[in-house]
Amino acid sequence: MMPERIYLDNAATTPPDPAVIEAMAEVLRTAYGNPSSLHRLGVEAEARVAAARAEVAAALGVAPTQVVFTSGGTEANALALVGAARAYRSRGTHLVTTAVEHSSVLDTLRALAQEGWALTVLPVDRWGRVDPDAVARALRPDTVLVSVMAVNNEVGTVQPVAAIARVLRERRGDGRLPLLHVDAVQALGTLPVPVEDADLVTVSAHKVHGPKGVGALVVRPGVRLVPLLHGGEQERGLRPGTENVPGIVGFGVAARLVREAGDVTPHLRALRARLLAGLRPVEDLVVNSPPDGAPHILNVQVPGVRGETLVHRLEQEGVYVSTGSACHSRDPRPSHVLLAMGLRREAALASIRLSLSRHTTAAEVDAAAGAIVRAAAELRVLAR
Amino acid sequence: MEPVLLVRYGEVALKGQNRPFFLGTLVRNLEALAGPGVEARARFGRILLTGPAVRQDARAVLERARRVFGVVSLSPALEVPAEPAAILQAAETATAAHLARRAAATFKVDARRADKRFPLTSLDLNRAVGAHLAARFGLRVDVHRPDLTVRVEVRDRAYVATEVVPGPGGLPVGTGARAVVLLSGGIDSPVALWLAARRGLVPVAVHFHSFPFTGERSRQKVLDLARVLATSTGPLRVWVVHFTEIQRAIQLAVPEALRVTVMRRMMMRLAERIAALEGAAGLVTGESVGQVASQTLESIGTIEAATTLPVLRPLSGMDKSEIVARARAIGTYEISVLPYEDCCSLFLPAHPHTHPTRAEAERAEAGLDIPALLTEAVERSEVVTVSPGEQPALAAASVG
Numbered sequence: 021m022m023p024e025r026i027y028l029d030n031a032a033t034t035p036p037d038p039a040v041i042e043a044m045a046e047v048l049r050t051a052y053g054n055p056s057s058l059h060r061l062g063v064e065a066e067a068r069v070a071a072a073r074a075e076v077a078a079a080l081g082v083a084p085t086q087v088v089f090t091s092g093g094t095e096a097n098a099l100a101l102v103g104a105a106r107a108y109r110s111r112g113t114h115l116v117t118t119a120v121e122h123s124s125v126l127d128t129l130r131a132l133a134q135e136g137w138a139l140t141v142l143p144v145d146r147w148g149r150v151d152p153d154a155v156a157r158a159l160r161p162d163t164v165l166v167s168v169m170a171v172n173n174e175v176g177t178v179q180p181v182a183a184i185a186r187v188l189r190e191r192r193g194d195g196r197l198p199l200l201h202v203d204a205v206q207a208l209g210t211l212p213v214p215v216e217d218a219d220l221v222t223v224s225a226h227k228v229h230g231p232k233g234v235g236a237l238v239v240r241p242g243v244r245l246v247p248l249l250h251g252g253e254q255e256r257g258l259r260p261g262t263e264n265v266p267g268i269v270g271f272g273v274a275a276r277l278v279r280e281a282g283d284v285t286p287h288l289r290a291l292r293a294r295l296l297a298g299l300r301p302v303e304d305l306v307v308n309s310p311p312d313g314a315p316h317i318l319n320v321q322v323p324g325v326r327g328e329t330l331v332h333r334l335e336q337e338g339v340y341v342s343t344g345s346a347c348h349s350r351d352p353r354p355s356h357v358l359l360a361m362g363l364r365r366e367a368a369l370a371s372i373r374l375s376l377s378r379h380t381t382a383a384e385v386d387a388a389a390g391a392i393v394r395a396a397a398e399l400r401v402l403a404r
Numbered sequence: 405m406e407p408v409l410l411v412r413y414g415e416v417a418l419k420g421q422n423r424p425f426f427l428g429t430l431v432r433n434l435e436a437l438a439g440p441g442v443e444a445r446a447r448f449g450r451i452l453l454t455g456p457a458v459r460q461d462a463r464a465v466l467e468r469a470r471r472v473f474g475v476v477s478l479s480p481a482l483e484v485p486a487e488p489a490a491i492l493q494a495a496e497t498a499t500a501a502h503l504a505r506r507a508a509a510t511f512k513v514d515a516r517r518a519d520k521r522f523p524l525t526s527l528d529l530n531r532a533v534g535a536h537l538a539a540r541f542g543l544r545v546d547v548h549r550p551d552l553t554v555r556v557e558v559r560d561r562a563y564v565a566t567e568v569v570p571g572p573g574g575l576p577v578g579t580g581a582r583a584v585v586l587l588s589g590g591i592d593s594p595v596a597l598w599l600a601a602r603r604g605l606v607p608v609a610v611h612f613h614s615f616p617f618t619g620e621r622s623r624q625k626v627l628d629l630a631r632v633l634a635t636s637t638g639p640l641r642v643w644v645v646h647f648t649e650i651q652r653a654i655q656l657a658v659p660e661a662l663r664v665t666v667m668r669r670m671m672m673r674l675a676e677r678i679a680a681l682e683g684a685a686g687l688v689t690g691e692s693v694g695q696v697a698s699q700t701l702e703s704i705g706t707i708e709a710a711t712t713l714p715v716l717r718p719l720s721g722m723d724k725s726e727i728v729a730r731a732r733a734i735g736t737y738e739i740s741v742l743p744y745e746d747c748c749s750l751f752l753p754a755h756p757h758t759h760p761t762r763a764e765a766e767r768a769e770a771g772l773d774i775p776a777l778l779t780e781a782v783e784r785s786e787v788v789t790v791s792p793g794e795q796p797a798l799a800a801a802s803v804g
Contacts, residue, residue: 332619333616334616
């Protein structure tokens with residue numbers, strides 16, 4: 021019994037596009053020079069990086085000089101948050117974020133709080149959304165940075181980034197502070213990335229069919245950052261170290277494919293609606309995702325069935341999904357996002373996340389929905 | 405001058421006719437577990453490890469050999485002809501190597517002449533080596549609490565060593581019968597397997613897997629534990645038993661308070677069936693008295709009544725802290741505490757019966773077709789043989 025594979029865990033990572041793999045293999049074979057080397061091989065590698073930077077910039081609608089390549093979303097978030105907090109320390113030490121951010125944002129800000137920065141973590145409503153007025157109220161004269169994600173990775177909530185940007189613009193007057201950082205890892209490839217509204221934007225390659233180990237921070241001109249690493253002039257001194265040339269080239273190809281795919285939002289939205297319709301037969305199904313959330317993420321709850329049990333049951337049929345939370349032995353930790361949305365612990369533990377990519381087909385969605393309906397019915401019997 | 409390893413084994417365990425069997429088994433186990441490239445020979449009440457692997461990296465061989473049951477202690481040594489000049493030279497080389505790793509200000513020489521043809525007495529040899537080393541390295545003699553003890557044994561050849569590393573002791577695996585060990589992903593059962601094997605038993609591991617209630621990582625985890633244990637036991641057979649249908653049947657047919665008792669009784673029955681297939685003479689579990697509800701003495705009795713085989717519980721007298729310390733020493737602790745354990749808490753009742761009787765258990769399982777369930781579970785089992793030296797598969801918990 022060799023099941024066909026239906027991969028609906030694209031918010032965790034996406035399969036690399038064959039064109040990405042090919043381009044990376046070719047770079048590893050031929051363009052292995054160090055971009056900093058004086059000779060021809062170095063020049064060639066440098067040109068490859070420059071071309072990839074132009075592709076990523078084009079996909080985002082920014083200037084190539086704004087793109088700083090990093091080792092991924094986590095590092096881009098750290099560079100934005102720690103880099104800006106340190107650069108503007110003399111101007112203020114207050115930071116603002118939301119309770120539903122990715123742990124690479126929340127934990128980095130908490131680490132800064134340990135070092136003496138003041139941190140405000142704003143609550144969210146039942147759909148995981150932060151209120152722009154609450155952001156306005158949280159601002160203080162010494163606030164230097166607000167960090168809000170574009171799209172929540174667990175439930176797909178789209179945050180009101182434009183409204184928050186307006187709040188910050190009014191507050192700034194002629195000045196530059198407070199800065200707005202947007203973690204847009206889940207927005208790239210599914211929704212417009214708010215590069216106009218934000219001073220710092222995080223993106224990651226492996227969420228858009230690129231390779232793991234490469235991401236970028238988009239930095240608005242004039243924003244100062246203190247680098248996390250030292251010892252080289254690469255990436256304008258903001259990210260020293262020999263460039264991950266094959267990874268960056270892979271990111272470039274992935275970004276070009278994002279641009280060429282055009283507006284995939286309607287396609288994804290239709291698929292998501294179809295998936296949800298297919299899940300209707302699941303008894304007592306609760307939809308955790310907001311109705312107007314991102315088009316590629318659907319988080320649902322099958323009351324009485326542990327999310328991880330459902331994940332394992334579905335993998336038996338070749339359907340790959342994820343829980344909102346990680347399974348931690350006898351003490352399973354429910355998702356901080358679902359708890360912040362007001363879900364009870366048991367409800368949070370009974371939730372799974374289904375996430376699509378532009379390559380997902382209607383047939384896959386139908387088959388997955390069928391498998392979930394069957395598995396839920398079967399496991400519910402055992403749930404006392 | 406050749407680097408060798410001197411292995412000491414427990415004389416106490418050697419009785420009469422068992423001696424050649426015991427020694428032969430230990431020699432074979434050492435060659436299998438300390439090798440490849442290691443030859444083991446029993447000589448003058450010691451086992452001598454030699455060969456290309458010892459010449460190349462004696463330390464690595466020592467680390468493998470020190471995990472072999474039956475080994476009381478080991479010493480890396482230099483073997484030289486039984487001549488005074490060669491012995492002085494070896495003592496100097498060994499001491500220099502020792503001082504390069506660890507500083508010492510005081511020392512003593514512990515020389516023994518077993519071969520009476522050797523021209524110097526033990527006392528003379530002590531003095532000669534002591535004087536040479538004191539002059540060469542500027543060390544002071546302290547016979548009571550020396551920083552460094554240089555041991556010299558003179559047989560038909562002479563051996564010089566500066567270090568004694570303890571082994572696990574016990575009896576070589578294979579001097580006892582085969583035993584089926586119930587191996588979970590927790591801290592306790594790997595220690596129980598290790599202790600049983602240290603008494604010479606040949607362990608066969610049985611793991612109950614409840615996919616989809618437990619995932620692929622919990623299976624990997626048990627195999628990783630087996631990989632660590634196999635460095636002491638030799639190749640370890642692991643039965644991964646398909647337990648899901650039994651859990652399902654229990655969930656549907658057994659009153660909640662007795663589900664744990666019946667589940668454990670089914671595990672005993674499965675272990676007994678596997679013992680018959682494996683030619684094993686008994687069962688081993690990681691139970692410790694009173695640790696959880698199923699481990700009251702009454703409960704243990706009711707669970708054990710499901711099998712006619714003897715059930716050994718090597719941990720029954722140990723405190724949790726002792727078990728943890730032992731697990732750390734064996735090297736299984738770090739794997740056991742990895743987070744993805746059994747997510748089958750779905751099946752754990754809120755209030756398990758802590759003193760179930762046999763009659764109660766038998767009534768509770770009346771609705772189960774036990775022979776059919778056992779047959780299906782055994783048939784759908786997977787048997788994996790884990791070899792020492794395999795690398796673990798799991799690194800750390802990954803979070804989606």
